[in-house]
Amino acid sequence: GAVVSQHPSWVICKSGTSVKIECRSLDFQATTMFWYRQFPKQSLMLMATSNEGSKATYEQGVEKDKFLINHASLTLSTLTVTSAHPEDSSFYICSARRDRDNQPQHFGDGTRLSIL
Amino acid sequence: AQTVTQSQPEMSVQEAETVTLSCTYDTSENNYYLFWYKQPPSRQMILVIRQEAYKQQNATENRFSVNFQKAAKSFSLKLSDSQLGDTAMYFCAFMKLRNNDMRFGAGTRLTVKP
Numbered sequence: 001g002a003v004v005s006q007h008p009s010w011v012i013c014k015s016g017t018s019v020k021i022e023c024r025s026l027d028f029q030a031t032t033m034f035w036y037r038q039f040p041k042q043s044l045m046l047m048a049t050s051n052e053g054s055k056a057t058y059e060q061g062v063e064k065d066k067f068l069i070n071h072a073s074l075t076l077s078t079l080t081v082t083s084a085h086p087e088d089s090s091f092y093i094c095s096a097r098r099d100r101d102n103q104p105q106h107f108g109d110g111t112r113l114s115i116l
Numbered sequence: 117a118q119t120v121t122q123s124q125p126e127m128s129v130q131e132a133e134t135v136t137l138s139c140t141y142d143t144s145e146n147n148y149y150l151f152w153y154k155q156p157p158s159r160q161m162i163l164v165i166r167q168e169a170y171k172q173q174n175a176t177e178n179r180f181s182v183n184f185q186k187a188a189k190s191f192s193l194k195l196s197d198s199q200l201g202d203t204a205m206y207f208c209a210f211m212k213l214r215n216n217d218m219r220f221g222a223g224t225r226l227t228v229k230p
Contacts, residue, residue, distance in 0.1 A: 042223075043222045
């Protein structure tokens, strides 16, 4: 159980394009989802915490207008990288957790974003 | 703010041998969880083991065990009988119980050599 699906796994697009990444909890309801960014050979950096039905909480230094997060249902959160530029190229990973029992976060397989 | 420190950027071990990865953390919280995650080249984040701070007994999971020293804020991972498939990045993580905010260490790249 506790499967998190992230789509797409890899996207290449031109500079200026907006890219949407989906994160779905397949077999549980996730009131909270998290979005991370990982540069090559570095750790995961939390970008924002997404709560169902409310605005996301962004970490310091993360541009809200650049990285739009929507958590419209208990099983889906989306991250849209608006007007993407080469410096936005990175590996983005989502995670989700069930509220009960203080369960650990369950991670998606990540999305490799390459902006040309 | 919570910080997680992994002081070993890279480690290597011979197949079938034992290796210990270190992790220290800094927090003023009393209730929290600690985790070790494995990230193989496929970049999936795989939960290896977790420890509740209120439990004194060290967690074990198959060939993995931890040495949790709460007073010293230390949480090392011991891998016994290492296998080639254990080669991966290993991240130590801290999670506050209040809001499930999780922070990761910089990671240790473990290579198991044949």
